[in-house]
Amino acid sequence: MCNSSAPPVLLWFKRDLRVADHPALAAAGPYVLPVYIIEPEYWALPDTSARQWMFTAEALQSLRSELARLGQPLIIRKGEAVHELSRLCMTNGITRMISHEETGNAWTFARDKRVASWAAANGVSWEELPQCGVVRRLPTRDAWQRLRNSFMRQPLQDSPAALAPLTQEISTLERLPDARALSMASDLCAHRQDGSHRAAALALETFLSSRGARYRVAMSSPVSAERACSRLSPYLALGVLSVRQVEQARRAARLHHHGDAGWHAALNSFAKRLAWRDHFIQKLEDEPSLEYRCLHPAHEKLRPRESDAARLRAWELGETGIPFVDACMRYLQATGWLNFRMRAMLMSFASYHLWLDWRSTGPILARMFTDYEPGIHWSQVQMQSGTTGINTIRIYNPVKQGHDQDSTGTFIRRWVPELNTVPIAHLHTPWTWNDGAARLQARYPAPIVDLAQASAYARETLWSLRKQAGFQTVARAVAHKHASRAHTSDRSSAQATRAARRKRTDPDQLAFDL
DNA sequence: AGTGCAGTTGACTTT
DNA sequence: TAAAGTCAACTGCAC
Numbered sequence: 151m152c153n154s155s156a157p158p159v160l161l162w163f164k165r166d167l168r169v170a171d172h173p174a175l176a177a178a179g180p181y182v183l184p185v186y187i188i189e190p191e192y193w194a195l196p197d198t199s200a201r202q203w204m205f206t207a208e209a210l211q212s213l214r215s216e217l218a219r220l221g222q223p224l225i226i227r228k229g230e231a232v233h234e235l236s237r238l239c240m241t242n243g244i245t246r247m248i249s250h251e252e253t254g255n256a257w258t259f260a261r262d263k264r265v266a267s268w269a270a271a272n273g274v275s276w277e278e279l280p281q282c283g284v285v286r287r288l289p290t291r292d293a294w295q296r297l298r299n300s301f302m303r304q305p306l307q308d309s310p311a312a313l314a315p316l317t318q319e320i321s322t323l324e325r326l327p328d329a330r331a332l333s334m335a336s337d338l339c340a341h342r343q344d345g346s347h348r349a350a351a352l353a354l355e356t357f358l359s360s361r362g363a364r365y366r367v368a369m370s371s372p373v374s375a376e377r378a379c380s381r382l383s384p385y386l387a388l389g390v391l392s393v394r395q396v397e398q399a400r401r402a403a404r405l406h407h408h409g410d411a412g413w414h415a416a417l418n419s420f421a422k423r424l425a426w427r428d429h430f431i432q433k434l435e436d437e438p439s440l441e442y443r444c445l446h447p448a449h450e451k452l453r454p455r456e457s458d459a460a461r462l463r464a465w466e467l468g469e470t471g472i473p474f475v476d477a478c479m480r481y482l483q484a485t486g487w488l489n490f491r492m493r494a495m496l497m498s499f500a501s502y503h504l505w506l507d508w509r510s511t512g513p514i515l516a517r518m519f520t521d522y523e524p525g526i527h528w529s530q531v532q533m534q535s536g537t538t539g540i541n542t543i544r545i546y547n548p549v550k551q552g553h554d555q556d557s558t559g560t561f562i563r564r565w566v567p568e569l570n571t572v573p574i575a576h577l578h579t580p581w582t583w584n585d586g587a588a589r590l591q592a593r594y595p596a597p598i599v600d601l602a603q604a605s606a607y608a609r610e611t612l613w614s615l616r617k618q619a620g621f622q623t624v625a626r627a628v629a630h631k632h633a634s635r636a637h638t639s640d641r642s643s644a645q646a647t648r649a650a651r652r653k654r655t656d657p658d659q660l661a662f663d664l
Numbered sequence: 665a666g667t668g669c670a671g672t673t674g675a676c677t678t679t
Numbered sequence: 680t681a682a683a684g685t686c687a688a689c690t691g692c693a694c
Contacts, residue, residue, distance in 0.1 A: 605682085
């Protein structure tokens with residue numbers, strides 16, 4: 151198996167830190183040099199954070215031991231990608247590199263272009279294979295769903311039985327740097343998820359066997375979502391699990407729970423979310439400027455580009471004076487995760503009530519998410535800010551959301567302990583608590599905006615922008631390029647009526663337009 | 665028993 | 680998986 155005359159294939163691990171269902175590893179063959187590069191410049195970006203790095207480091211430790219078990223440990227380097235790759239290729243006579251297509255932020259996109267041009271100029275071939283439903287150079291959105299589904303149905307890639315140990319000695323970082331060594335701001339995140347493969351497998355197993363039973367009804371409230379949601383997002387973001395592994399495990403679970411209506415609803419709902427995941431990442435793949443420009447350009451000057459520093463800070467710290475908003479923000483800060491609906495509410499509150507530009511709030515949320523996935527993140531940030539031009543304006547009322555999702559107030563009391571003396575009748579709106587509001591204000595701020603006034607201003611401004619000449623023409627072009635085709639295909643009127651009725655009653659159908 | 669009425673519910677529209 | 684408003688149908692109750 152060991153062939154010392156031919157050079158190995160360099161397998162560049164990026165956001166695919168696993169050995170199972172790993173198309174690039176399978177394609178590389180047994181004589182492989184597995185490499186991960188810690189890029190300090192990436193970890194200095196405004197949308198990356200120490201919690202993401204610590205999670206990544208745990209995933210890397212797992213990957214390193216799995217590869218070692220297969221016979222060839224992971225080589226870990228720290229530095230600039232072109233520099234490290236060219237050194238590894240030059241000193242080992244490597245002419246073939248392989249990795250997965252990555253739909254990342256603007257920085258990783260630019261880095262990949264540098265790597266590609268270096269490779270082309272130096273006689274190194276670099277293959278990039280898909281590892282999820284995202285299609286590179288997709289000509290039109292029309293056939294996407296079919297392509298994605300057929301990818302998910304393909305059998306999982308076998309992980310190799312063994313790798314051929316390299317004959318040459320190649321230096322590797324033994325100890326992974328901590329966040330401080332990467333010059334990252336300290337980031338406690340006391341309840342962060344664990345990045346190891348063992349933790350990922352456990353989350354998948356417990357979700358599909360028990361935790362997910364009430365997924366469909368429990369996902370909306372931050373109280374129940376913590377347990378009932380899959381919690382697979384950070385593992386999918388880093389590729390500790392492949393989305394195909396998860397999708398196929400879901401299918402198997404559907405058979406296992408056959409006949410159970412709750413499980414049936416849960417697993418169907420989960421399948422939709424896995425598909426939406428690829429759908430949004432596809433958008434960033436097709437339109438990288440999604441990260442820094444409004445999808446509909448008429449919104450560019452809607453909000454001041456320089457954000458109000460006091461408002462931004464109050465929002466980031468969970469000190470806005472709106473209990474449910476602050477509880478959600480502090481929970482996110484402490485756990486690195488928040489359920490979808492509450493993420494939408496936080497973003498909506500920042501963009502509409504606080505009138506902050508998404509380019510100042512987006513990176514703050516990105517850093518707090520252990521599961522930061524650029525394609526999902528920037529699509530959602532723009533949707534919840536109303537800047538896509540093609541989605542209906544959804545301005546969440548954080549008091550109503552609080553009543554709906556935390557009616558007993560346990561979530562608020564846990565995460566905003568300053569409020570623990572406030573009776574439940576006033577917990578969601580402590581400014582209405584006549585007896586104690588004055589005393590309370592020494593510990594907890596009055597609302598930094600008038601909710602009704604702020605949302606009315608946002609609503610009127612956004613809707614009047616939409617009525618301006620030319621707005622809808624541009625909006626249609628955006629929809630043609632990006633919108634899901636799920637509800638727009640030609641249908642008989644009976645089917646259309648059925649679909650409309652379903653739309654009203656099934657939250658999945660309305661969950662994430664665009 | 666039937667009527668009037670306030671209040672609720674649900675479908676639908678507007679912003 | 681928005682919220683607020685409109686409208687019509689319905690409900691429960693007093694008389």
